[in-house]
Amino acid sequence: MTTSPLPQPPVPVKERTFALSKELFRYKPGLFAFNLFMWGMVHASPALLTLAVSGVFRALEQADGLKTGGQPINPAIAAAWVSVAWFAFVRLSRFGIFYGAFRAWIELWYTLDALVRRNLLSYLLTARRSRRLPDTPAEAVSRFRDDVDDVAGYTEVWVDGAGFVLYSVVAITLMARVDPLITALVCTPLLLMVVFVQRLSPTIRAYRRRMREATARVTDFIGETFGAVSAVKLAAREDGMVAHLRSLGETRRHAALRDVLLTELIRGVNTNMVNLAVGLVLLLGANKVRGETLTVPDFVLFIGLLPRLTGSMGFFGDAIARHRRTGVSYDRMTRLLQDAPDTTIVEHHDAYLNREAPAAPPAPTAIPLRELRVDGLTALHPSGLGVHDASFSVQRGEFVVVTGRIGSGKSTLLRAVLGLIPTQSGTVAWNGEIQDDPASFLVPPRSAYTAQLPNLFSDTLRENITSGADEAHLNRAVQLAVLEPDLHALSGGLDTPVGARGVKLSGGQIQRAAVARMLARPADLLVFDDVSSALDARTEAQLWQGLAQTDATCLVVSHRRAALLRADRILLMQGGRITDEGTLPDLLERSDEMRALWAEQDA
Incomplete structure (x- = not known):
């Protein structure tokens, strides 16, 4: 009889999170690509709005020049109205695009969520050889609930990230054509944030793991208590059980507080770096406008693109932190499955979300015992x-x-x-x-x-x-x-x-x-x-x-x-x-x- 190995802790692999997530995205490649396209338009469309506003100012500036020269201004005014119409068209279209993108995202999220949960449950119930939970059933529930949500939610990093990358490329290209120096000042915080988050990666993983473990202990205790209500009453230990639950809750609160504080610290540093860059951009841009080396339409273009570009940089810093936390969730689910291959979590199977599941397979054939x-x-x-x-x-x-x-x-x-x-x-x-x-x-x-x-x-x-x-x-x-x-x-x-x-x-x-x-x-x-x-x-x-x-x-x-x-x-x-x-x-x-x-x- 083939023996089963004793459970071993998962071995961290540098690119494991990316490799598993890529396999997960391949489950519905058409739906994933559609989300990338739709959210790319949602996030890139503000650049078109900014171009339209800049076009209005450019046309008005041109009209002013034509008027000063005694020439007809009708073509310039017509160009301004075209820019206004373009702005209105993009603005109204964005509502429909956002609705379609949101519907597609909800379908993708719940599809991947269902797939991962299906794979976890299927392996625990049907895998060869023995299947023993490494922890209590109540703690396993936290893997099915919180860790699966983290992994499915990590898809948002890539779906939104594609749109933010597209917007950033367009914005940086347009801004660099106006003034490369100011553009470089805007991009510098991105590199600093990447370095900052990379240095904090071990701490991010440690804090997220402690928070998840503390949550699992609370869930475990609540499950055991509800399963032994009579024993608690007979022993008259209600106060002691409540006190212990309060202690576990306090431990979880501290762990969650550290995790949230670290997340907010990263976001705060991102925001402050970006704000510092914005201040420098405004100072330099205003001086250049005053010195007539930067036109008003170009300055409007700069100011219109800048807020969302800096927000994109904050997103990239937060995305790195989410990548580390998702790695913790993959580790915890791998521990739940013990000796299963890593890819078991993201194997492709029909989740039957849009149609009825087939009938259960027939029972194994009887082999009369001798x-x-x-x-x-x-x-x-x-x-x-x-x-x-x-x-x-x-x-x-x-x-x-x-x-x-x-x-x-x-x-x-x-x-x-x-x-x-x-x-x-x-x-x-x-x-x-x-x-x-x-x-x-x-x-x-x-x-x-x-x-x-x-x-x-x-x-x-x-x-x-x-x-x-x-x-x-x-x-x-x-x-x-x-x-x-x-x-x-x-x-x-x-x-x-x-x-x-x-x-x-x-x-x-x-x-x-x-x-x-x-x-x-x-x-x-x-x-x-x-x-x-x-x-x-x-x-x-x-x-x-x-x-x-x-x-x-x-x-x-x-x-x-x-x-x-x-x-x-x-x-x-x-x-x-x-x-x-x-x-x-x-x-x-x-x-x-x-x-x-x-x-x-x-x-």
Whole structure:
């Protein structure tokens, strides 16, 4: 069985942010190009307005000269009216251009936003081998929300940047034809801002990372608190929880404040550099107008182009900072996917925003189980604890129980067999065929699994059991899971909302609802991880007796007598190893550990 590498932190690459973003832009090249064109016109059109105003002054100046010379001024006045008409046309057209550009931008933003979220969720749910979140689910939500928004929003830098570059090229060309010296003074702050932001790049990344991590901790704590409201109330720890939330919020406030202050510092420096350049331009320009080396139309052209040109320079400085912050978002999403290639985040798939998604693919084909064989399976946690060199087999129709003390590795063994955690060595074979990716193969209708601490969705009991599948086996699943008596006690029966994570149900009801969910879709191999821990002896006995009627093949973790008495074979674990195997009478006869576990049931 191919092993999964332990998660490693992402390695920063100098051009990684640009390379990933370029691949993202290629998802909808036509839409991206249309945005570049439309926003280029939006940002470049002020240059045309300035040219029109300058043309009016130039025509009026020409008319004044013609009048002084005693010549007819009608051609000059007509030229002035043409410039006014051109100004009105560009001004009115800009409203329509802006509307079209804004519609195109909204479509591009949400398309890329949906694509990145789709890729993250798809990899977490369908990737080969085990998929374990590196952090809590609540913290993963912040990656899906904030970091994805940052990456999609980074597109704005390129969409607007193209327009600002076009405007800057036009403006600098026109201004340089008037006075190269003044133009150079305007462009100098751009170079200074680039150097300034480059020097601050490590600080920008560090502050953004701390702010995102602080936000994730707040989200994580809120999620855990809402999932354990009853425990908080029973322990009377409301004040302590509120105090801790206030502390986390204060930490987040400080981190966010530093991040925002740095952003505003960069913008402030940009603005002040630009204002300084504008002041110098006005002083030099006024002197040249007074000295008649600069005409009034040229000065009007200069003054008209200057504000937006200096604003463009501020945009370029801010764009560099956003580039660094987007790199942090890519790093955080890469950590969420752990061993996935960088390009997984920006892979091209249909997001189905403008049409219905196709029907879900059919379930995997059934391969009737004859034998499940595990050989030399080793799965270790980062702490070094886990399962060592486990080997056993399960024949069709057998009821095999894995037992042992707490911490002996029972749950780890099941999760390793199912491919839910990384393994270091060993194989899992289905009917003699080794499975390189058990996590993808051991799914219904081949195998089904109920965890030791199952999770329910905040929906009705019916939806939790069927999980979107048809209800053909619903009644049978409810009966086998010994859930029928509880339905009579619930006000809405199967349509009763279970609350957040099943908070309205007891521990035993949650366990049996999870078992019913597993049984609602037929599977050859049923894997139970200590599901009877929250059940009374009578209910547990009914559960195992009902499963015996189905001739199901079961692999069960349990230390309860009802399961041990039902077992065809027992795997005894100690210290992460299978130390003995056999029937209950055989183990009680030869194993001190088994006799001790059996005696504990009497206590």
